[in-house]
Amino acid sequence: MQVVDLHHHFMPLNVLEQLRIVSGGKARLINEKISIALNPDLADGEAHLEAMDQAGVDVAVLTQSGLSVLGDKICRDINEGMAAVAEQWPSRFIPTAHICIDDQNAARELESCVEQYGFGAVALPCSSPERQLDDPSLGPLWAVIENLDIPIILHPAQLPNGASLDYALERSCYRPFDTTVAGVRLFNGVLPQHPGLKFVLPHCGGTIVGLKGRLAMFFERPGIALHRLLPRTRAEQRAEGLDTIFEQFWAKLYFDTAGTGAWSPIVEFATGLVGADHMAFGTDYPLESHSGETMRELVEMIENLELSTEQRAQIASGTALDLLGLPLEQALSARS
DSSP states (O other), rough: OEEEEEEEEEHHHHHHHHHHHHHHHTSSSSSSSSSSEOOOOGGGGHHHHHHHHHHHHOOOEEEOGGGGOOOOHHHHHHHHHHHHHHHTTTEEOOOOOOTTTTTTTTHHHHHHHHHHOOOEEEEEEEOOOSSSOGGGGGEEEEHHHHHHOOOOOEEEEEOTTOOOOGGGHHHIIIIIHHHOOOHHHHHHHHHTTTTTOEEEEEEGGTTTTHHHHHHHHHHHOOTTTOOOOOOHHHHHHHHTTHHHHHHHHTEEEEEETTTTTOOHHHHHHHHHOOOGGGGGOOOOOOOOOOOOHHHHHHHHHHHSSSSSHHHHHHHIIHHHHHHHOOOOOHTTTTOO
């Protein structure tokens, strides 16, 4: 089975060193904007390849959008470093563009980044301390991405607004909630204006898949400012044609399998609701999976899903390649 990892974190060494200074040498950086483990493997390309080879992962799509809230300078350093590591190992790593959504020049920066490096996807956070993804100020950015026709790979904020650090709640609960809220804002407040966009929601979409029926109850036709007092049942949704509109926007959302701890029931459940063609394999290396052995466990989870051979192959690589517009032989040349 060919495997493309759509949720794989890389951090250029100079960025890691900057964050180590800010953290005072601690293994984890926590401040008012971010909570992140400064794993040295993040910046070690050889360590990435060793783990991938042990696990049977052919290609990794590199992202690090949780850091973009730290500003446009960090984003430029990430882009430059990702371009360099992908140039060194072009058949194994696919870099993505990073921009700060709080920067008023974000749309222009993205165009420049894509033109300079040829990146075929953009990685964004689900929110920032300043705004949510349906903020009107992001309209020019969405228009540029729609024109570029590249997928948007989301990641929850490393420290979502209001998150508590107790019991690692910022990681176990608040990040999935951040992803869920982002998805709802997208199909209500962004996709009606920019229907050509495609978003990848991480970690099986947070909780959005399980809440799909409830979200549809409160869904309103785009452009309707006033909301009725009572939600709609399925029959009422169908009678008003809202079910069709909801599904059109829902179909623009894709999901990855990272963040599950190799717990297969949620992946099978999500696949049953969204389809294998909207599910993509992800390892969250080197944070969730942090070695070749733990990465291999995630690959084996996909291999053992109670799905058809075709569905497992679609999740393992097909969906990611479809989103990126890459032929299989181009993306997987290293192990073919």
